[in-house]
Amino acid sequence: MGLGTWSVFDHGPERQPGADAVVATMLDAGCALVDSSPMYGRAEAVLAAALGPRRGEAVVATKIWTPSVDEGRAQYARQLGWYGGRVDVQQVHNLVSWRRHLDWLEPEREAGRIGLLGATHYQAGALGELADVMRTGRIQMVQVPLNPDERDAEREVLPLAEELGLGVLVMRPLGSGRLGAGPPAAELRPLGVETWAEAVLVWALSDPRTTAVIPATSHPAHAAANARAARHPGFDREARRHVERLWRTR
Numbered sequence: 001m002g003l004g005t006w007s008v009f010d011h012g013p014e015r016q017p018g019a020d021a022v023v024a025t026m027l028d029a030g031c032a033l034v035d036s037s038p039m040y041g042r043a044e045a046v047l048a049a050a051l052g053p054r055r056g057e058a059v060v061a062t063k064i065w066t067p068s069v070d071e072g073r074a075q076y077a078r079q080l081g082w083y084g085g086r087v088d089v090q091q092v093h094n095l096v097s098w099r100r101h102l103d104w105l106e107p108e109r110e111a112g113r114i115g116l117l118g119a120t121h122y123q124a125g126a127l128g129e130l131a132d133v134m135r136t137g138r139i140q141m142v143q144v145p146l147n148p149d150e151r152d153a154e155r156e157v158l159p160l161a162e163e164l165g166l167g168v169l170v171m172r173p174l175g176s177g178r179l180g181a182g183p184p185a186a187e188l189r190p191l192g193v194e195t196w197a198e199a200v201l202v203w204a205l206s207d208p209r210t211t212a213v214i215p216a217t218s219h220p221a222h223a224a225a226n227a228r229a230a231r232h233p234g235f236d237r238e239a240r241r242h243v244e245r246l247w248r249t250r
Contacts, residue, residue: 001026001201001230002033002061003223004171004216009050010041016049021220023050027057029227035143035169035214037063037093038075048082061089061141061169061214063120067097069104076105080113089141089169091118095129102138116140122171124152131156134164141211143169146204148247150175158209167211173204174215180250187246191239192232196250197222201229203243206236 003026009019023034034051036044044062051058060083064072079087090105092098098119108114118141119133133139134157142161144153150172161168174197182188182196193199197215204213215226235243 001029001031001205001226002035002059002169002212002214003031003226004214005034005036005043005047006040006171006216008216008218009036009043009046011046012042015218016046018218018220019046019050020052022217022223023047023058024054025220025223026227027054029224029230031227031230032057033059033061033169033212033214035061035089035171037065037091039063039065039093044079044082051083055084059088059115060086061091061118061143062087063091063093064101064105065093065096069097069100072097072101073104076108086113086115088115089118090114090116091120091141091143094121095119095126095133098133106138116167118142118167118169120144120169120171124150127152127155127157131160134160134166137164139166141167141169143171143214145172146170146207146210146213147173147175147200148203148244158207162209168209170204170210170213173201173213175200182250183246191235191242193229195225198225198229198232199243200247201226202232202235203240205229205232206234206240 036047092101117139120143121130
């Protein structure tokens with residue numbers, strides 16, 4: 001389980017204590033992965049401040065998001081300053097100028113300032129190009145949407161990631177905020193979960209081809225519930241199908 005920062009960490013210092021509490025909750029629960037991007041406004045800086053002296057406990061995934069190599073290098077320089085001189089997972093956001101960025105990011109990985117290289121996209125129509133990037137052998141991680149509504153990644157990206165041994169980060173595991181109230185708690189407890197959000201997170205985590213899911217939240221209580229989902233042993237095939245049926249009728 002990880003923590004996404006899209007929309008929820010793009011704020012000023014008056015809300016920094018809330019971000020601090022969310023990050024501390026996730027780290028205390030053993031959930032180390034945090035994900036951000038220059039696209040998310042001030043989120044990278046807010047995340048860095050929230051990590052503070054606990055940076056070493058986190059796996060920081062962020063992104064390069066610009067058609068310009070010069071601006072990409074500037075984004076990266078700021079990230080190194082924020083995250084202690086290292087980015088654990090550096091991703092090309094939405095495949096923007098991915099060839100040109102990988103050309104200069106690969107030497108940074110070889111120098112040890114980047115752990116893994118990745119690429120992301122949120123649109124179903126771009127997943128074919130993402131698969132082409134995967135086949136180049138130049139990246140080790142992809143990030144795609146996956147929830148009971150958005151399953152396009154299951155057609156090519158997930159099987160290819162399994163074949164090539166690539167990691168998969170799941171964005172939008174809760175369906176871009178369209179989760180809805182869901183079924184009554186009594187219907188969820190036989191699945192070993194307490195909330196509809198937990199059920200959907202476990203659904204994504206139970207696909208053996210996924211590495212981590214990164215729901216975004218600004219609420220420590222929600223962060224604690226998300227971390228609880230990470231401790232679930234996982235759904236079998238029938239339980240996943242049951243969640244899909246519940247999703248369709250919610």
